[in-house]
Amino acid sequence: MAAPPVYRADQAFAPGNGLRWSPNSKRHTWHRLLAAALWAVPVGAVGEFIVWRNGGGPVAAAMWIVAVVLGVVLAGTVAELDRRSLGYAERAEDLIVMHGVFVKRLIVVPYGRMQFVDVTAGLLERWMGIATVRMHTAAAATDATIPGLPAAEAAHLRDRLAQKGEERSMGL
Amino acid sequence: MRFSEGTHRLHWATAPLRAFVFLIVYFVLLGFPLLLTQTDDGVRLELSAEVAVRFLLVTVPMTAIAVGSGLWAWLALRFRIDGDDLVVETGLLRKRRRSIPISRVQAIDLVRPLVTRVFALAEVRVELAGGEQSEIALRYLGRRSAQQLRAELLARAAGLPGHTPEAPERHLWRVPFGALLGSLVLRLPVLGAALLFFASLVFLVMYAEGGMLAVAVPVLLGLIRAVIAPMVMYANFTVATSPDGIRLRYGLLETRMQTLPPGRVQAVSIVEPMIWKAIGWARVEVTVAGYAGERQALSSTLLPVAPRHVALHLVSQVFPGTHIDAVPLLPASSKAVSVDRADGAGTDDVVFVSRHGWPCRRTDVIAHARAQSVRLTANPLQRLLGLATVHVDAPPGPVQVAASDRDLGEARAIVESTARRAQAARRAGGDPTHWAAR
Incomplete structure (x- = not known):
């Protein structure tokens, strides 16, 4: 058997042999973003309801909305990074x-x-x-x-x- | 008796045995309470006419049901060997037919629980690859016919005519009682638990501190589970080799005879706990594709304890053409940070070997011909250090083969070379069915 080819450390996760990685669709990110957004609606609504019941002011309500939106953005970012890695x-x-x-x-x-x-x-x-x-x-x-x-x-x-x-x- | 001719039933004693077990359960749950009478000063056992009538009124129909269900179960199951298939039919009114290609058989077990030994009965368990529902259990056959059925199934799986007599076997090793007991006791967790148990007893007696029972009792139960249970299960363990594969016999109360046909063992692991290493003992665990779930835990031991050279000899019987100690192991990268220190990994044309662990050393072995897929993983810490782990995947079981903490470039080279060797081994080895006819 021929000696195995030696890989450089930065080539460890490359396809090798002149091949290229086939990517998946960009729509995958949109799908995950949309799924996260769909989750965010009930989470946001329930959070707002609890804030309102506990007598939180508009500041608390806005903070909750910002947190939920940030969560969605984070999910979308991770999804995009994840898609690029695949x-x-x-x-x-x-x-x-x-x-x-x-x-x-x-x-x-x-x-x-x-x-x-x-x-x-x-x-x-x-x-x-x-x-x-x-x-x-x-x-x-x-x-x-x-x-x-x-x-x-x-x-x-x-x-x-x-x-x-x-x-x-x-x-x- | 030839199982390829005509249809066969289980042993007739299965019906009364079933009825008997049913009646015992009935008596404990319902029959005995019926004999008791509620009086002013508590519950008493009193055999008056009224009680006898009450008891018989329930017991007689129950006996009829027990006998009927026993007979029904016995009548409902029929099996035969039809060409290359084992055909099992169940049901009297609604029939269900299952036909199993004999070439798919992964292992055949003969189990003899304590009760059935009185009647010289045995259960035949045929393991197939894939899922929880993939075993065929014939409970119970006569002892002789169970052995004949096994011989016939194995002969057909090997590609020989069904009437071939059972292959002769060569005795390989018998685990002496003392060694088994010693091996179960001489383990750090067991010794630690025993020490804790005696310490709590001393406290209990010296300070009359009842609270120590809360420590002593669970520890004692744990010790029983760790020492007595395997003791009973693996007593009289013998290993023999035959052309039909490796034969194991063990058990004190419930005896088991396992047959692992050649090429069915997916991966093995040689385990050496710290104290055993000093004595030179080792244990061999095995992954067989057939065993799933609970059966996996019950039948994953190939050898509970033996001198290291015997264990290695057995492994080279399982994977012919190699010797584990002769496989050169390359040490893992010195940059690695880990308690469960990787000792190294290596490969030859037949097997991939990885060794790791402190204080309990494990040597995991998988044949290239059996490897399912190869994975390269790098977690964030490893990526910081420029390391990666190579996994060679086997079907679910106790053995996981992984060469951890290799330098990135080397790791990728291992992945590629392993994939190539696996491909070559599959080509050369071919299908593991019909091993005798090749």
Whole structure:
């Protein structure tokens, strides 16, 4: 066997071999922002109600609103950072997925080890035309998830992965 | 008896046994209270005619129900071997048929609980990969026919004709009683708990301080759980190898015979607690894809205690073509900050080995051919130091293989080389089914 190529430290989370990370859709950030905003409405309303019941003035009410809005902005920022950190690449024998803002993860899933691939989309995701692709192996720790792909691309990716998995299937 | 011809039922004694168990539960919960009479000075056991009539009026229908349900359960289950499938049919009115490809069998267990030993019965448990519902339990078969069924299933899984006699086995190791007891006691948590127990007893006696019981009783229960329970469970532990895989036999009250066919062991871990290291003892734990949930905990021990060289020999039986001590381990980066210090990790063409831990040393081993996926992770602290951890994922179980705190560039090189070796090993090894016919 040939000597393994040596990686530079800053190349540890790069796809390697001249490949490039395929990103997911920008709509993924919007989806998470929208989800956060939808959560913010009841949270804001309940907070305002409690402030009003406890006799808080307009200052307290405004502070609560600012806090909720800041929360939404923070959620949106994290979502965008998270989206930028995500990438996947299909190689000859395996799929690699890179993900994570605080904890960086790179996962290599051989096609022959995939038990099944599923595509899920919630109500909001369906409306925005995005979907989540998830690869399952016999190991529960295999966390190869690509959220926020455009629906058509997700379906294509699933079909390609399923086909490659079929060709190389090995059992356990 | 040949299981491929005709349809078979469980042993007839299953019906009376079921009825008997039902009646015992009935008697304890309802029957015995019926015999008691409420009098002025409390509850008394009194056998008057009235009480006898009352008791019989409930007991006779209950007995009928018990016998009926026992018979029903016995009649309702039928099984046979049909070509490459084990077919299990349940139900009398509403029939349900389950057919299981024998090539998917991960392990076969023969369990003999204490009650069934009187009747020479045994339960056959067939483990399949995937999920909680993936075992077939046949309770109970006659002891001889249970062994025959196991032999036939294993022969067919190996790709041999079903009437092949059970493969001969070679005795490998027997855990002596003293060593098992010693190994259970000589662990730091157990010794610490024992010390605490005696200290609390001394306080209890010297100062007549009843409050110390609140310490002594839970500690005693914990000690029983940590020493007596494994003692009973793993008594008379013997390991043997055969062409059908590794055979384990153990248990004092409930005896178990496990068979792990070749290529079904996903990963093993050699555990050496601190005191054991001085004596030269080791324990071997194992991940088998079939066992899920509670069964995982019950059957994840390949060897409760043995001299280290025996444990290593067993591991090289499980993963042929390698010897764990011969795998060169590269030490982890010196920049690492961790209590659970990583000793190093290494690989050859067959297995990936990582060793870590202080004071209890674990050596985790996974065969490249069994690895599911490879992960590289770096948490914020590791990123600050320029380190990363490489995980080689196995199905859920006690063994997690991870080479922690490697330099970033090296870590990525490990990921790539492991992925390549896994691919080569899968190509060379092929499907682990029909191992004898290859």
